[in-house]
Amino acid sequence: MDAEAFINGSEEALGQLMDEMTPALMRYSYGILLNYSDAEDAVQTAFVKAYLGRGSIRDPGTLTAFLYRVTYNASVDIVRKRLFFITESAAGRQDRQFISEEMAAALKKLPALDRALVYGRVVEEMSYTALSAVHGKSEQSLRKRYERAKKKLAKLLRPEQEPEKSATQETQQTLERSGTL
Numbered sequence: 336m337d338a339e340a341f342i343n344g345s346e347e348a349l350g351q352l353m354d355e356m357t358p359a360l361m362r363y364s365y366g367i368l369l370n371y372s373d374a375e376d377a378v379q380t381a382f383v384k385a386y387l388g389r390g391s392i393r394d395p396g397t398l399t400a401f402l403y404r405v406t407y408n409a410s411v412d413i414v415r416k417r418l419f420f421i422t423e424s425a426a427g428r429q430d431r432q433f434i435s436e437e438m439a440a441a442l443k444k445l446p447a448l449d450r451a452l453v454y455g456r457v458v459e460e461m462s463y464t465a466l467s468a469v470h471g472k473s474e475q476s477l478r479k480r481y482e483r484a485k486k487k488l489a490k491l492l493r494p495e496q497e498p499e500k501s502a503t504q505e506t507q508q509t510l511e512r513s514g515t516l
Contacts, residue, residue: 338395341386349386356399359459360406366454367410367447369439377413381406400468403455407469411447441491449484456481 340348364374
């Protein structure tokens with residue numbers, strides 16, 4: 336990918352960038368929106384906005400972070416629109432899913448930024464430095480938010496489990512069940 340050429344307005348560089356980055360941006364946007372068609376729209380919008388705003392990129396090395404940030408903003412815009420408009424899926428349309436329905440249901444209960452952090456860390460394996468560049472927040476605050484999001488997600492995925500027990504309590508219960516105590 337030739338970031339300099341993209342910044343200078345090369346349509347060929349735009350095409351190359353789209354070929355290289357679309358799969359990753361689609362997964363990222365899907366992780367936020369949990370809808371394949373909406374993720375396609377968000378990524379398409381992101382590339383248009385990125386191309387139009389390419390002059391604001393001062394360092395070609397930040398192009399990837401810039402694309403993730405624009406994709407995040409486009410995805411959040413779609414989430415906001417959902418709050419105001421009720422959309423019906425087209426008859427017979429099958430939505431592609433990258434994650435299980437159980438996980439999608441749990442993720443839907445998290446705020447968009449939390450979903451983006453979980454997806455960025457787990458699926459895209461992004462560093463906190465990269466996430467900081469994408470979301471414009473400190474690494475430390477994103478780290479803490481990610482940890483909280485993981486805990487919320489764990490509770491949502493396993494609501495029937497008892498509250499956490501100490502290791503001593505678990506060991507004692509295991510020994511009682513096995514007849515050792």
